[in-house]
Amino acid sequence: MKAIVVQEFVANPSTLVPISISSPIPNVNQYLISITHCSPQHADILHAQGKHQNNDSKKGWCFPPFILGYDFAGVIQTVPSDGSSHDLRKGDRVFGAAIGAFAEYICVTASSIRKIPEGLSNETACAMSGQAVSYAAVVNIAKVGKEDTVLVSGASGGLGSVCCMVAKALGAKVIALAGDEQKAEYMRRDMGVDRVVVQKGDWIEQIVTFTDGRGVDVVLDNTGMVNDAIRCLAYFGRIVILGFAARKGVMEEVKTNKLLLKSATLVGYRFGESGRRYPDEMQRIWDGYLGMLQDGRLKPILFGRYQGLQSVGRALGDLAGRKVYGKIVVGVTDIEDVAKL
Ligand SMILES: NC(=O)c1ccc[n+]([C@@H]2O[C@H](COP(=O)([O-])OP(=O)(O)OC[C@H]3O[C@@H](n4cnc5c(N)ncnc54)[C@H](OP(=O)(O)O)[C@@H]3O)[C@@H](O)[C@H]2O)c1
Numbered sequence: 001m002k003a004i005v006v007q008e009f010v011a012n013p014s015t016l017v018p019i020s021i022s023s024p025i026p027n028v029n030q031y032l033i034s035i036t037h038c039s040p041q042h043a044d045i046l047h048a049q050g051k052h053q054n055n056d057s058k059k060g061w062c063f064p065p066f067i068l069g070y071d072f073a074g075v076i077q078t079v080p081s082d083g084s085s086h087d088l089r090k091g092d093r094v095f096g097a098a099i100g101a102f103a104e105y106i107c108v109t110a111s112s113i114r115k116i117p118e119g120l121s122n123e124t125a126c127a128m129s130g131q132a133v134s135y136a137a138v139v140n141i142a143k144v145g146k147e148d149t150v151l152v153s154g155a156s157g158g159l160g161s162v163c164c165m166v167a168k169a170l171g172a173k174v175i176a177l178a179g180d181e182q183k184a185e186y187m188r189r190d191m192g193v194d195r196v197v198v199q200k201g202d203w204i205e206q207i208v209t210f211t212d213g214r215g216v217d218v219v220l221d222n223t224g225m226v227n228d229a230i231r232c233l234a235y236f237g238r239i240v241i242l243g244f245a246a247r248k249g250v251m252e253e254v255k256t257n258k259l260l261l262k263s264a265t266l267v268g269y270r271f272g273e274s275g276r277r278y279p280d281e282m283q284r285i286w287d288g289y290l291g292m293l294q295d296g297r298l299k300p301i302l303f304g305r306y307q308g309l310q311s312v313g314r315a316l317g318d319l320a321g322r323k324v325y326g327k328i329v330v331g332v333t334d335i336e337d338v339a340k341l
Pocket of ligand 1: 041042043046133153154155156157158159160177178179180183222223241242243244245246247248269270271272319320322324325326
């Protein structure tokens with residue numbers, strides 16, 4: 001099969017090209033999936049560069065050589081031979097997340113995939129497969145309610161755009177941060193948030209003014225701006241750290257006295273690990289997230305479509321260059337061709 005293999009960490013992931021390797025053979029508890037779509041995200045850039053906490057030589061995760069990619073959608077080709085598959089069958093359309101998604105095939109256990117709900121295309125499911133984390137951060141961690149004003153950093157990105165939509169669906173007032181005026185225009189047009197602020201100049205003052213000097217109740221931080229978040233925060237406010245998209249692998253030092261002065265709560269959230277530890281809770285999160293997708297409260301923002309694994313490098317370059325708004329999806333194999341396999 002063709003796959004994007006990281007043979008050694010690369011400074012510039014846009015240089016990656018697909019190569020031919022042996023197709024994977026599933027273990028007795030694994031499904032073999034033929035991938036129809038994959039969706040590059042920020043973590044893939046860090047994985048390829050060796051700057052992510054998953055680049056772990058001891059666990060063997062994302063340590064060269066490995067197949068890059070995380071979010072995918074596809075069709076089940078074979079089910080586990082140990083008889084453990086009850087709900088999923090050959091031919092079912094599924095989406096999920098597992099290292100190795102930039103390939104024509106992937107082998108995964110049941111915990112990495114879900115059936116694509118009726119009415120959702122493989123492309124849409126793929127675009128939304130990585131953002132249940134945003135739903136969980138808003139609903140379960142920040143516990144956003146209609147009385148809250150919520151600030152979202154990296155709001156034009158995959159996680160950030162869904163943070164905004166979920167918080168709006170819960171009735172909160174939402175302020176979205178944009179990197180430039182062009183993205184801000186798109187966001188004002190599509191996202192239904194209360195305010196879009198371009199993160200330049202006096203942007204913190206604009207946020208404080210918008211809240212009549214009070215500050216925001218919640219910050220969902222996707223870019224790594226905790227010190228700035230504290231400055232935007234109301235007394236007893238809460239900050240959820242989701243990611244570090246702007247930090248290029250270098251972490252921020254936080255002024256803890258500023259947290260005390262505002263009686264602030266600062267909490268991190270690692271979605272994958274919480275799913276491994278609390279699978280029942282994870283099921284409730286997925287039910288809630290997919291429910292919002294199906295009833296239309298969440299609308300995928302599909303900014304760009306790319307065709308073929310050879311375009312993954314370009315897609316990663318666009319992401320790293322901050323040219324992307326919402327999500328991008330790469331078509332890998334036509335669903336009609338997969339159905340014939
Ligand atoms: N907590 C978890 O379990 C979890 C799960 C998945 C991902 N993550 C992390 O969450 C973060 C966001 O992921 P994502 O998939 O939403 O990323 P994404 O789609 O690339 O969006 C990130 C956004 O951050 C903004 N940004 C600001 N400075 C940037 C820079 N120097 N380079 C790139 N983007 C920059 C960009 O918006 P503007 O250009 O408009 O500023 C961009 O839209 C990443 O750090 C990722 O690793 C965490």
